[in-house]
Amino acid sequence: MQDLLGGELLIAEVTGGDKEEEVHYWNRFVGGIEIDLTREQFGPHRIIGDPRVVVRPPEGPRAYATEYARLKARVLSALKQGSARRSEPTCPHPVTLSFMSRILITGMSGAGKTTVLHELSRRGYRTVDTDYDGWVLPDGTWDEPRVSALLASSSSLIVSGTVENQGRFYGRFSAVVLLSAPVEVLIQRVSARTNNSYGHSEADQSAIRQYVLDVEPLLRGGATLELDARRPVSDLADDVERLVAAEGPA
Numbered sequence: 001m002q003d004l005l006g007g008e009l010l011i012a013e014v015t016g017g018d019k020e021e022e023v024h025y026w027n028r029f030v031g032g033i034e035i036d037l038t039r040e041q042f043g044p045h046r047i048i049g050d051p052r053v054v055v056r057p058p059e060g061p062r063a064y065a066t067e068y069a070r071l072k073a074r075v076l077s078a079l080k081q082g083s084a085r086r087s088e089p090t091c092p093h094p095v096t097l098s099f100m101s102r103i104l105i106t107g108m109s110g111a112g113k114t115t116v117l118h119e120l121s122r123r124g125y126r127t128v129d130t131d132y133d134g135w136v137l138p139d140g141t142w143d144e145p146r147v148s149a150l151l152a153s154s155s156s157l158i159v160s161g162t163v164e165n166q167g168r169f170y171g172r173f174s175a176v177v178l179l180s181a182p183v184e185v186l187i188q189r190v191s192a193r194t195n196n197s198y199g200h201s202e203a204d205q206s207a208i209r210q211y212v213l214d215v216e217p218l219l220r221g222g223a224t225l226e227l228d229a230r231r232p233v234s235d236l237a238d239d240v241e242r243l244v245a246a247e248g249p250a
Helices: 065-084 113-122 144-153 166-172 183-192 202-214 216-222 233-247
Strands: 008-015 022-028 034-036 052-054 101-107 127-129 156-160 175-180 225-228
Touching: 101 113, 101 166, 101 216, 101 233, 113 127, 113 156, 113 233, 144 156, 144 166, 156 233, 175 216, 175 233, 183 202, 202 216, 225 233
Parallel strands: 101 156, 101 175, 127 156, 175 225
Antiparallel strands: 008 022, 008 052, 022 034
């Protein structure tokens, strides 16, 4: 893939289950798009760790150099045949491409992160709301090993959350979406919701006002897209869905 399309070659350790540790390779291209042709070989109990970039020697691989050259020649030959005879498939076994389209939705309490996430889940996307199920530690930060394992094992995913250490993971997302609204709208929403008591007290509302002043500018600085959270939920979900479509199939 890298020989033909450029980009970066990634490597990560694979652990977990009852098998020995091993390594896994895949590709990252311009714009952060990742393609992995062999990820499906790993079962659900295998965890693919954080990737690092492999710098290949300019003369080609040192190990299995003969086999590599033979395979490269065969691939190039097949591509040429396919170009000359587009109506005739050159590969009898179709390959599934795994596109990496990971989106983070962030914002203040009351911005509607959970509501938008529910709509995207209804449309068939895999979603994780990190406000629930123990993703956030008692100190208010993400459980970094758990989040890292989630992002490494999921090729298409939409995550929501607002925590202090989320910026450490921005490089693992293809887009970071900030939902924002005037503070009075946020206060009205958190006061009215029944599934979460946060925001009902004056102390909570005072904290939200301060977070809008102190924290929201930091979120805005790290976001790749800001959406007006006063818009209809379906419209917001449409915008996020377009981001996923731009990276590849969900």
